[in-house]
Amino acid sequence: MIRGLKISTPFPHGGKLVDRVVTNPVKGRKMAKHTDAVFDIKPTLYQGVPVRNVYREIMSTCYGFFSPVEGSMTKAEVDRILKERRLLSNWVFPYPLVFDVSDEDYKKLGVREGDSLLLRAKGKPFAILDIDEVWRIDNTEELATKTFGTVEGNPEVVREPFDEKMPGWVIYKSLNPVVLAGKYTIINEPKLLPPFDRFWYPPKKSREEYEKRGWRTVINHQTRNVPHVGHEMLMKNAAYTGDIEPCHGIQVNAIIGVKRPGDYPDEAIIEGHEAVNLGGYINPKRHLVTITLWDMRYGNPLESMLHGIIRQNMGCTHHMFGRDHAAVGKYYDMYATQILWGKGIPSFGFPAPITDVPYGLQIRPQNMAEFWYCPKCGEIAYSANCAHDKEKQKFSGSFIRGMVAEGVFPPGVIFRPEVYKVILKWWKKFNYPFCNPKYVKEKEKILEIDLPDMKI
Amino acid sequence: MIRGLKISTPFPHGGKLVDRVVTNPVKGRKMAKHTDAVFDIKPTLYQGVPVRNVYREIMSTCYGFFSPVEGSMTKAEVDRILKERRLLSNWVFPYPLVFDVSDEDYKKLGVREGDSLLLRAKGKPFAILDIDEVWRIDNTEELATKTFGTVEGNPEVVREPFDEKMPGWVIYKSLNPVVLAGKYTIINEPKLLPPFDRFWYPPKKSREEYEKRGWRTVINHQTRNVPHVGHEMLMKNAAYTGDIEPCHGIQVNAIIGVKRPGDYPDEAIIEGHEAVNLGGYINPKRHLVTITLWDMRYGNPLESMLHGIIRQNMGCTHHMFGRDHAAVGKYYDMYATQILWGKGIPSFGFPAPITDVPYGLQIRPQNMAEFWYCPKCGEIAYSANCAHDKEKQKFSGSFIRGMVAEGVFPPGVIFRPEVYKVILKWWKKFNYPFCNPKYVKEKEKILEIDLPDMKI
Numbered sequence: 016m017i018r019g020l021k022i023s024t025p026f027p028h029g030g031k032l033v034d035r036v037v038t039n040p041v042k043g044r045k046m047a048k049h050t051d052a053v054f055d056i057k058p059t060l061y062q063g064v065p066v067r068n069v070y071r072e073i074m075s076t077c078y079g080f081f082s083p084v085e086g087s088m089t090k091a092e093v094d095r096i097l098k099e100r101r102l103l104s105n106w107v108f109p110y111p112l113v114f115d116v117s118d119e120d121y122k123k124l125g126v127r128e129g130d131s132l133l134l135r136a137k138g139k140p141f142a143i144l145d146i147d148e149v150w151r152i153d154n155t156e157e158l159a160t161k162t163f164g165t166v167e168g169n170p171e172v173v174r175e176p177f178d179e180k181m182p183g184w185v186i187y188k189s190l191n192p193v194v195l196a197g198k199y200t201i202i203n204e205p206k207l208l209p210p211f212d213r214f215w216y217p218p219k220k221s222r223e224e225y226e227k228r229g230w231r232t233v234i235n236h237q238t239r240n241v242p243h244v245g246h247e248m249l250m251k252n253a254a255y256t257g258d259i260e261p262c263h264g265i266q267v268n269a270i271i272g273v274k275r276p277g278d279y280p281d282e283a284i285i286e287g288h289e290a291v292n293l294g295g296y297i298n299p300k301r302h303l304v305t306i307t308l309w310d311m312r313y314g315n316p317l318e319s320m321l322h323g324i325i326r327q328n329m330g331c332t333h334h335m336f337g338r339d340h341a342a343v344g345k346y347y348d349m350y351a352t353q354i355l356w357g358k359g360i361p362s363f364g365f366p367a368p369i370t371d372v373p374y375g376l377q378i379r380p381q382n383m384a385e386f387w388y389c390p391k392c393g394e395i396a397y398s399a400n401c402a403h404d405k406e407k408q409k410f411s412g413s414f415i416r417g418m419v420a421e422g423v424f425p426p427g428v429i430f431r432p433e434v435y436k437v438i439l440k441w442w443k444k445f446n447y448p449f450c451n452p453k454y455v456k457e458k459e460k461i462l463e464i465d466l467p468d469m470k471i
Numbered sequence: 472m473i474r475g476l477k478i479s480t481p482f483p484h485g486g487k488l489v490d491r492v493v494t495n496p497v498k499g500r501k502m503a504k505h506t507d508a509v510f511d512i513k514p515t516l517y518q519g520v521p522v523r524n525v526y527r528e529i530m531s532t533c534y535g536f537f538s539p540v541e542g543s544m545t546k547a548e549v550d551r552i553l554k555e556r557r558l559l560s561n562w563v564f565p566y567p568l569v570f571d572v573s574d575e576d577y578k579k580l581g582v583r584e585g586d587s588l589l590l591r592a593k594g595k596p597f598a599i600l601d602i603d604e605v606w607r608i609d610n611t612e613e614l615a616t617k618t619f620g621t622v623e624g625n626p627e628v629v630r631e632p633f634d635e636k637m638p639g640w641v642i643y644k645s646l647n648p649v650v651l652a653g654k655y656t657i658i659n660e661p662k663l664l665p666p667f668d669r670f671w672y673p674p675k676k677s678r679e680e681y682e683k684r685g686w687r688t689v690i691n692h693q694t695r696n697v698p699h700v701g702h703e704m705l706m707k708n709a710a711y712t713g714d715i716e717p718c719h720g721i722q723v724n725a726i727i728g729v730k731r732p733g734d735y736p737d738e739a740i741i742e743g744h745e746a747v748n749l750g751g752y753i754n755p756k757r758h759l760v761t762i763t764l765w766d767m768r769y770g771n772p773l774e775s776m777l778h779g780i781i782r783q784n785m786g787c788t789h790h791m792f793g794r795d796h797a798a799v800g801k802y803y804d805m806y807a808t809q810i811l812w813g814k815g816i817p818s819f820g821f822p823a824p825i826t827d828v829p830y831g832l833q834i835r836p837q838n839m840a841e842f843w844y845c846p847k848c849g850e851i852a853y854s855a856n857c858a859h860d861k862e863k864q865k866f867s868g869s870f871i872r873g874m875v876a877e878g879v880f881p882p883g884v885i886f887r888p889e890v891y892k893v894i895l896k897w898w899k900k901f902n903y904p905f906c907n908p909k910y911v912k913e914k915e916k917i918l919e920i921d922l923p924d925m926k927i
Contacts, residue, residue, distance in 0.1 A: 020826055020835055251856055255711035259813055259824070260838040261855065295858035296848055357715055368715070370476055379476055382716040392752055393883060394850060399717065400707055402751035427849060 022232055022258045022332050024222065025377035028324045029083025029106045032218050036077050036201045040469065043202035047140045047471050050133035052124045054116070056141070058273075058459040061189045064452065065459040066182065070136050071272050071308035072112055074464075077142065077201040078217035080307050080325045086198035087114035090150040097161045099364040100320070105374040107365075108324070109317035111162060114144055114199075115152070115191040132195065139466040140203045147197040152190055159187035163314055163346070169362040172316055172351035181346055182275060183312030205464035211271065214285050216305040221266070222330040224303065230264035232257045234333035234381065235326040237341065238269045239311065241279045241287035241438055243429050245386050245410045247296055248395040253335035256381045266303045266331055268322075271463060272310035274450040277416065281458075283441040283448075287434045294433035305329070308463060315340055315347035316355040320369060320376070323356075327378040335381045356380035386410065388428055395428075419448050478688055478714045478788050480678065481833035484780045485539025485562045488674050492533050492657045496925065499658035503596045503927050506589035508580045510572070512597070514729075514915040517645045520908065521915040522638065526592050527728050527764035528568055530920075533598065533657040534673035536763050536781045542654035543570035546606040549650075553617045555820040556776070561830040563821075564780070565773035567618060570600055570655075571608070571647040588651065595922040596659045603653040608646055615643035619770055619802070625818040628772055628807035637802055638731060639768030661920035667727065670741050672761040677722070678786040680759065686720035688713045690789035690837065691782040693797065694725050695767060697735045697743035697894055699885050701842050701866045703752055704851040709791035712837045722759045722787055724778075727919060728766035730906040733872065737919075739897040739904075743890045750889035761785070764919060771796055771803035772811040776825060776832070779812075783834040791837045812836035842866070844884055851884075875904050 037043040056073075058065035075081050083106055088096070092103050093111040102108045116124070126132055132144045152158055163184055164173045177184040207215045216224060225233055234257075236250045255261045267288045271281045279287070285304055292302040307325050312318055318341035319334075326334050340352035348354065357380070359365040359372070369375050385398040388408045392401050401407060410429075418425050425435060442448040493499040512529075514521035531537050539562055544552070548559050549567040558564045572580070582588055588600045608614055619640055620629045633640040663671045672680060681689055690713075692706045711717045723744045727737045735743070741760055748758040763781050768774055774797035775790075782790050796808035804810065813836070815821040815828070825831050843866060845852040847859040857863060866885075874881050881891060898904040 020824070251853065252708065252711050255708050255837075256717075257712065257837075259836045260809075261712075261840075261853075292858075297856045298858040300858075301855050353716075368476070380715045381711075381713075384717075397707065397717075399757050400753045402748075402754040402756075 020258050022379070024225070024231070024330050025327050025332060027079070027082045027218065027328050028376065029104065031083065032079040032328060033076065033082040033085055034079055034219065035085060035199060036204055038204055040203070040467070043204075044469055044471065046143060046200065046202045047133050047469065049131070050143055051130040052126050053133045053135060054120070054124060055135045055138070059186065059189050061185050065273055065455055066189055067186045067273055067310040068459055068462070069114060070141070070462060071310060073134070073142050073199045073201065074205070074308045076112070077199050080218060080328055081112070082218070082324075082328045084108065084112060087144065087194065087196045088112055089148045089196040090194070100317075101364065101374065107320065107369060107372065107375050109314065109320040110312060111158070111187075113190065113194045113196065116193050116195060117191045118193060120191070121193040126195070133471070136205075136464070137462060137466055140469045140471060141205070141466060142199050142201045144195060144199055145197045146195050150194050150196065152192050152194060155188050155190045155192070158190070159184045162187050163317070164363070169360070171360050171362055172348045172354055173346065174348055175344070175346050177346055180344060181313060182343060183314050186310060186312060203466055203469045205466050208461070208463055208465055210282055210286055211306060211463045214269070214304050214306045216303070216329070218328040218330065221305060225264060225330050228264065228300070232262040232333065233264035233266050233331045234262040234335055235266045235268055235322075235329070235331040236335055237322050238267055238284060238288065239278065241283050242291055242434060243410065243415055244427075244431065245388075245395055247291055247431070248386055249335065249337060249383060251297060252397065253381045253383055256333055262333055263301070264303060265297060265301055266305060266326070266329070268326060268329070269304070269306045270309050270311050271306045272308060273459070274455055276450055276452060276455070278450045279438070279448070280441050280445055280450055280454060283438050286440070287437045290433040290437050291431065294431055296431060311341065313341055313343040315342045316351040316360060316363070319352040319355060323369065323376045323378050327376055331378055333379045333381055335383055337383050338385060353380075353382040357382060416449070476714050478835070480681070480687070480786050481783050481788060483535070483538045483674065483784045484832065485560065487538065488535040488784060489532065489538040489541055490535055490675065491541060491655060492660055494660055496659070496923070499660075500925055500927065502599060502656065502658045503589050503925065505587070506599060507586040508582050509589045509591060510576070510580060511591045511594070515642065515645050517641050521729055521911055522645055523642045523729055523766040524915055524918070525570060526597070526918060527766060529590070529598050529655045529657065530661070530764045532568070532655050535784055536674060537568070538674070538784045540564065540568060543600065543650065543652045544568055545604045545652040546650070556773075557820065557830065563776065563825060563828065563831055565770065565776040566768060567614070567643075569646065569650045569652065572649050572651060573647045574649060576647070577649040582651070589927070592661075592920070593918060593922055596925045596927060597661070597922060598655050598657045600651060600655055601653045602651050606650050606652065608648050608650060611644050611646045611648070614646070615640045618643050619773070620819070625816070627816050627818055628804045628810060629802065630804055631800070631802050633802055636800055637769060638799060639770050642766060642768060659922055659925045661922050664917070664919055664921055666738055666742055667762060667919045670725070670760050670762045672759070672785070674784040674786065677761060681720060681786050684720065684756070688718040688789065689720035689722050689787045690718040690791055691722045691724055691778075691785070691787040692791055693778050694723055694740065694744065695734065697739050698747055698890060699866065699871060700883075700887065701844075701851055703747055703887070704842055705791065705793060705839060707753060708853065709837045709839055712789055718789060719757070720759060721753060721757055722761060722782070722785070724761050724763055724782060724785070726765050726767050727762045728764060729915070730911055732906055732908060732911070734906045735894070735904070736897050736901055736906055736910060739894055742896070743893045746889040746893050747887065750887055752887060767797065769797055769799040771798045772807040772816060772819070775808040775811060779825065779832045779834050783832055787834055789835045789837055791839055793839050794841060809836075809838040813838060872905070
C-alpha cells in the first residue's frame with residue numbers, strides 16, 4: 016500500500032515565510048527616525064555599467080522570496096555557503112548575499128555593530144539595515160570564483176573557468192570591500208510600477224492566489240525571455256507532470272533585474288507571457304505570470320537551487336528545468352541543473368539530489384530534454400518522441416532574435432501573433448526590440464518601484 | 472527532507488508473478504496423461520454469437536497478467552469479490568473469473584473435486600484444470616448485475632441499469648451454470664500467430680524488456696482502437712508525467728479478444744500502434760506495443776482496476792486514464808475510472824483511491840481530461856489549456872469511422888498516413904475496415920494461437 020499519491024503545497028524553505036515589511040506607515044516612520052545613519056542605495060557598477068542593484072535583494076528578502084534568509088550575511092554564513100551551500104541554520108542556499116559599501120562610504124557613515132542604517136531608494140526612505148557585524152571581503156575575485164566553482168574543484172559540472180563574460184562572476188568581483196551584515200526591514204512599502212504591479216505576487220500572496228484558484232499542484236516556469244512557441248510547448252508539456260493528474264496551475268516567474276544587451280526588455284517579457292494566456296493558448300484560469308526581483312547570476316545549478324527556493328516559497332509543487340538552465344556561455348555542463356536535481360553534486364556539498372538531502376528542498380523537479388520543430392510530426396516535437404532526424408529543425412534563440420531585429424513578422428510556429436505584438440509595442444517605446452546600455456542605465460534610476468513620501 | 476522522488480518498478484500484484492506454464496513438452500505430456508477427463512474449450516455464445524472465450528482467461532492467468540489469480544474461482548472467492556472486490560488473500564480484484572460448463576457437459580465429464588481435467592484448444596492439448604470445487608451459479612443474470620453494480624447500490628458511478636447492450640453483462644449472463652473451480656496449468660505452450668506474436672510480452676518478458684531498455688518509469692496506454700492523432704497526443708502528453716523527468720517508456724497494451732461489430736480488427740489495432748513508432752512519431756526506443764488476451768467487459772472503473780493489475784504486473788509505474796475509460800453506452804459516469812483512482816468508490820469497497828487502500832495497487836494513475844483539435848492553437852489541444860471555445864473541434868469516433876468506411880483518405884490531423892495504410896492493409900484482407908459477424912466467428916475458431924502436436 017502506498018499512502019497518498021496526492022502532493023500538497025510544500026512548506027516554505029526553512030519552515031516559515033520571512034515577512035519583514037512594515038505596512039503601517041506610522042510605525043515605519045517611527046522606525047526610520049531611530050536609525051543612526053542614512054545611505055542612498057546605488058547600483059553596483061562594472062566598468063561604469065550597472066550590473067546589480069542591492070535594492071532587489073532587499074525586496075526579495077523582506078517579501079520572503081528568499082526565506083529563510085533575512086538580510087545581509089555574516090562572514091561565518093558566507094563561509095559556510097561557499098563550503099557547503101548551507102546557511103548557519105543548515106538549510107541549503109546557493110549564494111552569498113551581502114550589503115557592501117566602499118571604504119570611503121563606510122568611513123562617511125561611521126556606523127558599527129549594533130547601529131541601524133536607513134536605506135533610501137530613489138531618494139526616499141525605503142528600508143532599515145540593523146547591523147550585526149561589519150566584515151571585509153579580502154579579495155572579491157576570489158569570492159567570485161569560490162561562489163561559482165572551478166574546473167578542478169567541481170569537475171561534475173564546471174567545464175570552463177569563470178571570467179568577466181559571466182555576469183554573476185562580475186557581480187561578485189565588483190562588490191565593495193566592506194560588508195554590513197544584518198537583517199533588512201522595509202519601512203516604507205514600495206508600489207510596483209506598471210506593468211510590473213499586476214505581476215507582483217510575493218510568496219504570501221501567491222499562496223493565497225493558488226488556494227483561491229483551487230490549485231493543489233503548480234509547476235513553475237523560469238523565464239528571462241519573451242516566450243516563443245517552443246517555450247509555450249515546454250510549459251504545456253512539463254505541466255502534464257503532477258501527481259494523479261496534470262498540474263493544476265502553471266506559474267511563470269520572470270526574473271526582473273539588470274539586463275544584458277541583447278536581452279528582451281522586462282516589460283516585453285512579462286506582457287509576452289501574459290499574451291499567451293490572453294490569447295487563449297494557455298487558459299488564464301490555469302496560468303499565472305509573476306515576477307521576482309533579482310539580478311541573475313547565471314549560476315546554472317546554483318541558480319536553479321535559488322529558483323527552487325523562490326518557487327517553493329511561492330507555494331509551487333514542481334519546477335521545470337531544461338538544458339542550460341539559467342546559463343550563459345559554456346562554463347557549466349549543459350545538464351548541470353538536472354545533475355543537481357537528479358543525482359546531486361558532491362563537490363557542492365550534495366551527495367544526493369537536492370530534494371533528498373537533510374534541510375533540502377521539497378519542490379519537485381521536472382527535468383525536460385529538448386524540443387524542436389518537426390514538419391513531419393507537424394508540431395513542436397519532444398526529442399524523446401520524434402525520430403525524424405533529417406527533418407527536425409532546432410529552435411535557435413539567436414536566429415529568432417535576428418529575425419525580430421530585422422522586423423520580419425515571424426511565422427506562427429515561432430511566435431504567436433499576440434506575443435509578437437507585445438514585442439512591437441515595447442520596441443516602439445524603447446526604439447529597439449532588445450535592451451541597450453541606455454535601457455540598462457535608465458532602469459537603475461527608475462527601478463521597478465515608486466516610494467511614497469515619508470518625512471523623517 | 473523528502474527521501475527519494477524517483478519511482479521504481481512496482482512489485483507484482485499480490486507480491487509474486489504467477490507463472491503456470493510448463494515449457495518442457497516432456498513434462499507437459501506426462502501431466503496431460505494423468506488427467507481424469509478431456510474437454511474441448513468452446514466460446515461462450517449469446518444468441519448464437521461468440522461473446523467470450525475462456526481460453527484467453529487461461530492464457531492471461533497462467534502467464535501472470537492477472538497475478539495473483541491462479542485459476543477458476545471458488546464460490547467463496549466470487550462472493551467476496553462481489554461484496555468487497557477482493558480475493559480471499561485480500562488483494563483487490565474486480566471480476567469473478569470462472570471455468571463454466573453446462574449441466575450436460577458436466578454430466579458427460581463425470582468429474583468431481585480432486586479430479587483434473589485436460590483442456591483442449593483447437594483440438595489439441597492446451598491446459599489442465601485441477602478441480603478444487605464444483606459449484607453452481609443459481610442465476611447468471613443476477614451474477615451479471617452484481618458484477619457491474621446498480622444505480623441504487625453504486626450511486627457514485629452507476630447511472631443506468633445494465634442490460635444486454637452491455638457486453639460484459641452479457642458475458643456473465645451467458646455463463647453456464649456449473650463452475651469447475653481450481654488452478655490452471657498450461658501444459659502445451661502455444662505459439663502466438665502473426666502478427667500477434669511480435670507483440671506478446673507476458674509480464675516476465677515485459678519486465679525484462681524494460682530493464683534491457685533502461686526504463687525505470689513506464690506509462691501504459693490502454694487501447695482497443697487504431698490510434699488517431701488524438702490518441703497519439705494523449706500518449707505523448709500523459710507520458711510527461713513520471714517522477715523527476717518524463718516517463719522513460721510508453722507502453723501500448725491492446726486488449727485482444729472478442730470484438731463487437733464496428734470495432735477495428737485486432738490486427739489493424741496493433742499494427743496501427745506500431746506504425747506510430749515505425750513512422751517516427753514516437754521513437755521506437757521509447758515505445759513498446761504489447762497485447763493482453765481478454766474479452767473486454769467494459770466495466771469502466773472495474774475494468775480500469777483490472778487494467779491497473781495487468782500493467783502493474785507487466786512492470787509499468789503509471790497508467791493513463793481518460794474520460795469513459797473502457798466504457799460502452801452511458802451505464803457509468805464518464806469519469807467513473809478517475810473517481811476510483813482519485814478518491815475511491817465506497818460502494819465497491821474502496822473508501823480511498825485504489826492505490827491508498829490496504830492490499831491495493833501500486834501503479835500510479837495519470838487522469839487526463841479531454842483533447843480536441845484547435846485550429847487557432849494549430850494543434851491537438853488539451854482542454855485545460857486551450858481557451859478557444861468557438862474554434863475547438865472535438866474528435867468524434869463515429870465521425871472518423873464514417874470517414875474511414877466511406878474510403879475518404881483522412882487529413883493528417885486525424886490519422887498519420889502510416890497508420891491509415893495499416894487500416895487499408897487489413898481492409899483488403901477482411902473486405903471491410905471494421906469487424907463483422909464473420910470476422911468474430913472466424914476468430915473464435917482460429918484464436919490467436921497455434922498449438923504444437925502433443926500425443927497423449
